[in-house]
Amino acid sequence: MSKQLTQVSRNRCFGGWQEVWEHQSTSTQTPMKFGVYLPSKAERANCPVVYFLSGLTCNEQNFITKAAAQHFAEAYGIILVNPDTSPRGTDLPGEHDDWDFGSGAGFYLDATLAPWSEHYRMESYVINELNDLITEHFPVNGKASIMGHSMGGHGALVLGLRHRERFQSISAFAPISAPSLCPWGQKAFSNYLGDDQQTWLAYDAHHLIQQAGITLPILVYQGREDDFYKQKQLLPEALEQAAKDAGYKSLQVRYQDGYDHSFYFISSFIGEHLAFHAKYLSV
Amino acid sequence: MSKQLTQVSRNRCFGGWQEVWEHQSTSTQTPMKFGVYLPSKAERANCPVVYFLSGLTCNEQNFITKAAAQHFAEAYGIILVNPDTSPRGTDLPGEHDDWDFGSGAGFYLDATLAPWSEHYRMESYVINELNDLITEHFPVNGKASIMGHSMGGHGALVLGLRHRERFQSISAFAPISAPSLCPWGQKAFSNYLGDDQQTWLAYDAHHLIQQAGITLPILVYQGREDDFYKQKQLLPEALEQAAKDAGYKSLQVRYQDGYDHSFYFISSFIGEHLAFHAKYLSV
Numbered sequence: 001m002s003k004q005l006t007q008v009s010r011n012r013c014f015g016g017w018q019e020v021w022e023h024q025s026t027s028t029q030t031p032m033k034f035g036v037y038l039p040s041k042a043e044r045a046n047c048p049v050v051y052f053l054s055g056l057t058c059n060e061q062n063f064i065t066k067a068a069a070q071h072f073a074e075a076y077g078i079i080l081v082n083p084d085t086s087p088r089g090t091d092l093p094g095e096h097d098d099w100d101f102g103s104g105a106g107f108y109l110d111a112t113l114a115p116w117s118e119h120y121r122m123e124s125y126v127i128n129e130l131n132d133l134i135t136e137h138f139p140v141n142g143k144a145s146i147m148g149h150s151m152g153g154h155g156a157l158v159l160g161l162r163h164r165e166r167f168q169s170i171s172a173f174a175p176i177s178a179p180s181l182c183p184w185g186q187k188a189f190s191n192y193l194g195d196d197q198q199t200w201l202a203y204d205a206h207h208l209i210q211q212a213g214i215t216l217p218i219l220v221y222q223g224r225e226d227d228f229y230k231q232k233q234l235l236p237e238a239l240e241q242a243a244k245d246a247g248y249k250s251l252q253v254r255y256q257d258g259y260d261h262s263f264y265f266i267s268s269f270i271g272e273h274l275a276f277h278a279k280y281l282s283v
Numbered sequence: 284m285s286k287q288l289t290q291v292s293r294n295r296c297f298g299g300w301q302e303v304w305e306h307q308s309t310s311t312q313t314p315m316k317f318g319v320y321l322p323s324k325a326e327r328a329n330c331p332v333v334y335f336l337s338g339l340t341c342n343e344q345n346f347i348t349k350a351a352a353q354h355f356a357e358a359y360g361i362i363l364v365n366p367d368t369s370p371r372g373t374d375l376p377g378e379h380d381d382w383d384f385g386s387g388a389g390f391y392l393d394a395t396l397a398p399w400s401e402h403y404r405m406e407s408y409v410i411n412e413l414n415d416l417i418t419e420h421f422p423v424n425g426k427a428s429i430m431g432h433s434m435g436g437h438g439a440l441v442l443g444l445r446h447r448e449r450f451q452s453i454s455a456f457a458p459i460s461a462p463s464l465c466p467w468g469q470k471a472f473s474n475y476l477g478d479d480q481q482t483w484l485a486y487d488a489h490h491l492i493q494q495a496g497i498t499l500p501i502l503v504y505q506g507r508e509d510d511f512y513k514q515k516q517l518l519p520e521a522l523e524q525a526a527k528d529a530g531y532k533s534l535q536v537r538y539q540d541g542y543d544h545s546f547y548f549i550s551s552f553i554g555e556h557l558a559f560h561a562k563y564l565s566v
Contacts (some may be wrong), residue, residue, distance in 0.1 A: 010507065012541035014551045068550065187443035225295065258295035267351065269299045 008033060008077055014074040015040040018064060022134065027125035028087040029118060033036060034065045034130060041077035041282050046141035048168075048281040049134060051126065052082040053159075055150030056184075057104045063149075067265040072274040076283050081134055085151065086185055087119040100184055101191060107179075109157030109203045111192035119173030120192060127163050128153070145277040147171040149235045149266055150228070154179055157218070159203035159241075164216050169280035171219040172275045174226055177239035178206035184233050206238045208242065210246040218251045219276045221269055288420055289292045291316060297357040298323045301347060306416065310408035311370040312401060317413060319421060324360035328425035331451075331564040332417060333557065334409065338433030338514055339467075339560040340387045343367045345431075349546040353412075355557040359566050366409055368434065370402040383467055384474060390392040390462075390541040391438030392486045394475035403475060404506045409438070410446050428560040430454040432549055433511070437462055440488035440501070440522075447499050452563035454556045456549050457509055460522035461489035467516050501534045502559045504552055506542030 008020040016039040025032040041047055044089045050073070052063050063069065063082045073080045086106035095102035106122040134140055145168050147158035153175025160170035165276040179185020180200045189200040201207040209218075222229060222236045229236075236253050245249040291303040299322040308315040324330055333356070335346050346352065346365045356363045369389035373396045378385035389405040417423055428451050431439035431483040436458025443453035462468020463483045472483040484490040492501075505512060507520045512519075519536050526534040 011543055011547040012506070012539075012551070013547040018547055065349050065546065068354065070547075070550070071351065216368050223295070256295075260294055262294050263348065264294040264296040264301055264353075267353070268295070 014070045016042065016074050017068065018070060020060060020064070025087075025125055025129060027121045027129045030087040030089050030120065032084055032087070032125065033060045034081060034083040034140045035060045036134070037080040038068050038075050038138070039074045039077050039079065042079060042139045045077070046139045047077050047079045048143040048145070048283055049079045049081055049140050050277050051144065051146045051156070052080060053108060053126070053146070053148030053152030054082065054085050055148070055152045056085070057099050058085050059104070062263065066267065067234070068267040068268050069274065074270045076274060076278040078274060078283060079081040079138060079140060080279065081130070083130055086122065090119050092116065092119070101187055105151065105153060105188065107188045107192060107203070108159055109192055112199070113192060113194050116192050123159060124190065127159055127166070127227035131166070143168055145169040145171070145281055147273055147277065148175065149173040149259065151176055151184070153187075153206060153220070158203050158208060160216065160218070161205065161208040161211070161214065162202070164214060167216065169217045169219070171276055172236055173269070173273070174223060174229065174261055175220060175236070176234055177204065177220070178204060178235040179203045180207070181238060182233045182235055186279050192254070194225050206235070209239060209243050209248055209251065214248060215250055218279060219273060220253040220275050221256055221273070222253065223256050223261065223265050225258055226261040226265070228261050284492060288416065296320070297353045299325065299353065299357050301353060302472070303347070304342060306470060308408055308412060310404045310412045312369040313372050313406065315344045315367055315370070317364060317366040318343045319417075320353050320356050320363035321421070322360050322362065323361060324359045326551060327423045328360070329422045330360050330362045330426070331426040331566060332362045332364055332423050332559050334427065334429045334439070335363060336391060336409070336431030336435030336438035337365065337368050338431070338435045339368070340382050341368050341435075342387070345546065349550065350553050351550040352557065354552045355554045359561040360558065361561065361566060362421060362423060363456070363566065364413070366413055369405065373402050374404070375399065384470055385497070388434065390434060390471045390472065390475065390486070391442055394476055395482070396477050399475050405438075410442060410449070415437055426451055426564050428452040428454070428564055430556055430560065431458065432456040432461055433544065434467070436503070437468075437488060441486050441491060442502070443499060444491040444494070444497065445485070445489065445504060450499065452500045452502070452560050456504050456515055456557055457506060457512065457544055458488065458503060458519070459517055460503070461487060461518040463487045463520055464491070464521060465516045479515070489518070489525040492522060492526050492531055492534065498533055499532060500556075500563060503534070503536040504539055504556070505536065506539050506544065506548050509543055509544040509548070511544050
């Protein structure tokens with residue numbers, strides 16, 4: 001049976017439509033919202049999808065209102081899909097206490113530890129449930145790429161590498177590139193996955209990129225004035241080194257002078273990232 | 284003596300800098316914030332300014348984060364300046380009760396009625412004080428245009444027409460075009476200016492445009508699915524009719540199918556509006 005989707009909002013935007021939808025998720029057992037931008041081309045043809053995964057504290061609105069991505073999605077005929085960053089509406093112990101863990105901080109993994117394992121299943125949500133919903137309800141052509149920012153950059157790298165048969169390309173702005181090695185990742189992984197650090201590696205981009213046989217093109221942008229980069233939460237150099245060690249040729253990491261961690265960094269370069277994806281999505 | 288400006292934030296954006304500044308205003312007797320986008324060209328040359336005036340409920344952040352204007356300002360070498368929409372930090376009777384009057388709703392006029400007349404002097408603030416600050420502290424070339432949205436579209440039309448020697452061009456998204464004839468304007472004018480409706484005409488675009496000898500180019504965009512347009516708060520037809528009656532040839536009003544009153548409407552067409560201003564600013 002078709003899953004029920006409820007339209008939250010719909011706004012004409014750059015000749016297409018920016019929509020927000022809500023549904024009861026079977027993955028998280030909570031209501032979930034996501035944004036969809038439909039370029040005007042989607043009225044007459046099936047289009048490829050680019051998923052955008054947001055960072056800590058964000059919900060589905062931040063990317064929609066601040067990234068200025070619709071302009072380029074319209075130009076390339078790309079459908080943009082951006083989910084929320086965690087389940088909402090639950091009240092687990094400590095869930096809402098910290099901005100870098102729990103609500104707004106799902107880390108795009110399937111938690112294995114109680115109490116998180118019942119609801120915090122963002123990998124299953126994005127890769128299976130959301131993908132199925134998009135395929136069923138929107139005019140997609142079967143090709144997809146994935147991108148994200150910060151925690152969502154980690155999500156894009158990890159989900160893209162773990163499910164690489166599903167994506168044509170990956171890109172990330174200031175991703176958490178080696179979460180096993182940084183405070184944000186260690187806090188999230190120890191709570192969601194437990195203390196056995198071997199289990200963390202399945203969600204660590206700088207580990208995953210060392211697997212043999214991966215050729216997926218990856219583009220990473222990092223601002224040099226990003227405070228979280230300076231605090232070693234992001235560690236793009238670890239990703240670069242791991243790719244180098246593994247002989248992975250398809251990773252490009254570009255450092256941008258003067259840019260910080262904000263959405264100003266994303267909006268400044270979202271056009272370049274969507275141009276990168278458009279090349280691999282054949283649009 | 285140079286007035287004191289305090290930098291609130293500075294973010295690299297599209298190759299230039301998005302800044303927010305705060306100062307103690309002599310016009311409003313309160314602290315005031317404003318945004319400045321400096322394109323990279325401003326590092327080596329003086330540039331023209333486009334003022335953007337925001338609508339009801341906004342502060343200086345909405346335009347900065349949602350309009351996606353910096354991309355085009357960088358391309359044209361234009362400095363963007365956007366003030367807040369009212370004084371802040373006061374607590375006059377009823378000031379914070381309504382979203383369409385008082386704080387966030389200064390209507391870009393100098394109030395003559397107590398208690399508003401002491402602080403609600405947004406015309407003096409924008410035209411004199413802010414202009415002086417920008418001239419003193421930023422690399423401007425003396426040419427300026429003015430634009431705005433909704434209440435800020437009213438502000439752009441009224442301040443542009445009242446001080447037409449100061450501007451090269453005016454544009455507006457969904458402006459309150461005939462405030463004397465709509466509930467928003469009637470509420471604001473009766474409280475800020477009093478019951479003598481003759482005094483209202485000095486701040487009513489559809490009246491001002493009938494003055495002889497005005498040739499300033501004006502561009503107005505109105506979304507056809509804008510609920511406030513349907514509720515007759517905006518009345519662009521009154522502006523068109525007044526211009527026609529007065530033989531005013533330089534007004535273009537364009538209706539856009541499907542667009543509503545949101546910032547999605549602004550971001551979709553901000554490039555066209557800045558292209559319009561760039562033509563008259565000779566950039």
